[in-house]
Amino acid sequence: MSAFLTLDAIALATPAGRPLFSSLSLAVGRERIGVVGRNGTGKSSLLRAILGEIPLQAGSLAIEGTVGLLRQTTQADNQTACEALGLAEHMDILRRIETGIADDVDFEQADWSLPQRLEKALLAAGLPVIDLERPLGSFSGGERTRIAIAGLLLDPPDLLLLDEPTNNLDQDGRNAVIALLASWRGGALVVSHDRDLLEGMDRILSLSPTDVAIHTGGWSSWAAKRDAAAARAEAELQNATRQLRSARREAQQAHERQARRDSAGRAYGASGSAPAILLGRQRERAENSGARGAVLSEQKVAMMAGSLASAREKVDVIAPLTMAMSPCGLPSHRLLIAFEDVCWQAGERKVIDTLSFELRGPERVALSGRNGAGKTSVFKLAAGLLTPTSGRIQRSDRLAWLDQSVGMLDRAMTLVENIRHLNPALDENAARAALARFAFRNKEGERLVRDLSGGECLRAGLACVLSAQPIPQLLMLDEPTNHLDLDSIEVIEQALCAYNGALLVVSHDPRFLEAIGVTRHIAL
CATH class of the missing domain: 3.40.50.300 (P-loop containing nucleotide triphosphate hydrolases)
Incomplete structure (x- = not known):
């Protein structure tokens, strides 16, 4: 066929x-x-x-x-x-x-x-x-x-x-x-x-x-x-770094040896012990030899520098971004959220019906259910954006919610402006340092949010909420991997694994939930 x-x-x-x-x-x-x-x-x-x-x-x-x-x-x-x-x-x-x-x-x-x-x-x-x-x-x-x-x-x-x-x-x-x-x-x-x-x-x-x-x-x-290729690229980078360091050290040593020979030759000439014609020939040979040695050393350094640049490009292409997460100081049994027989209605439709659960300490919980079952409504109730029709909700004041669109970010503002708007205590330098911890370095802080990809938007949202003081001890994430490429998903997984707070997550991606350490599921 x-x-x-x-x-x-x-x-x-x-x-x-x-x-x-x-x-x-x-x-x-x-x-x-x-x-x-x-x-x-x-x-x-x-x-x-x-x-x-x-x-x-x-x-x-x-x-x-x-x-x-x-x-x-x-x-x-x-x-x-x-x-x-x-x-x-x-x-x-x-x-x-x-x-x-x-x-x-x-x-x-x-x-x-x-x-x-x-x-x-x-x-x-x-x-x-x-x-x-x-x-x-x-x-x-x-x-x-x-x-x-x-x-x-x-x-x-x-x-x-x-x-x-x-x-x-x-x-x-x-x-x-x-x-x-x-x-x-x-x-x-x-x-x-x-x-x-x-x-x-x-x-x-x-x-x-x-x-x-x-x-x-x-x-x-x-x-x-792919991971094997990344490991090879990293090994090549380390090897190229060592070779360039060695080439520079050898070039410096050759320069120092030549300087000592030149100094000895000048001292010998000044003593008057040799004919002028012999001194001229020795000086010419030394100059030619020194020039050849300097050129060879420079060529080797340049070659090793080129190898290092090539190896670094491979790592830049292959290696994912990394994010640095600060500890949030969450005790093992602290109550972060509790629903007690919570009901919520939208008009005549009962969306949430007598829901009860607790989340304590650094537990990682997934909220599951078919589309339309009320998962986002549970998040809004937990964040205090909705009032339950009946029942009772206890919540910590150290929680943060990132919706699917990361709606907290102003699309018309830069990253630096957003993080300072959401965290007024940060000055310019502190804001840029916070963004750098989430792999937004140097001029990237001047990028407008509307120009970011889905993965970059989520990373920016995490930078904003986890730069608050005190750091939130509960993150609520609503379908965080939607519209992300695979590299971005893995970066987010690594960051959330490094976060030592609690997670309440909605996701239909079982591999993502496994990767971030979810241990309990609440079905709606």
């Missing part, structure tokens, strides 16, 4: 001309390929180029067969399931025929097999027979994803494109996407930061402005290969 998609030395750039990646050659057959890379490296742009929505900067691509895109459901909540599936017109024709009001055109256009194919597609997507006239807003996030999957299965494409398909989905929705790919018999190109989803890939395509790499296997084997 020939490839469904062939990419030949393609390159993409932003509309402003900034290179995204180049020299990508790839043939996609009956396989699942995960596409990874830092935010802004062109992953989504690759899918758009395949769909013909943006031009290639260089190279060519060829498509054999049909292409389908699984989009995250963005339709209006009042749109019906039938409209979301794109079947409203076809179902109206069949309905007119059934009620006896159809005309000749209806009979010509009728898709008689549609009801049977739709039922089969819905069952394959994990849904029972549904009321197609129900508004999308009445379905859970997972059900809406399964409806979108059923739409694909009605007439399966040869090549399936997925762009961050599990973002904002509950566990049910994530499982639906994972099941779809596990059973997919065509080709699939999957842009994702979901490590469980990437684990099932046949190959991993990694994009960056400096390198395009293709790895056979899923996420774990690719991550092991």
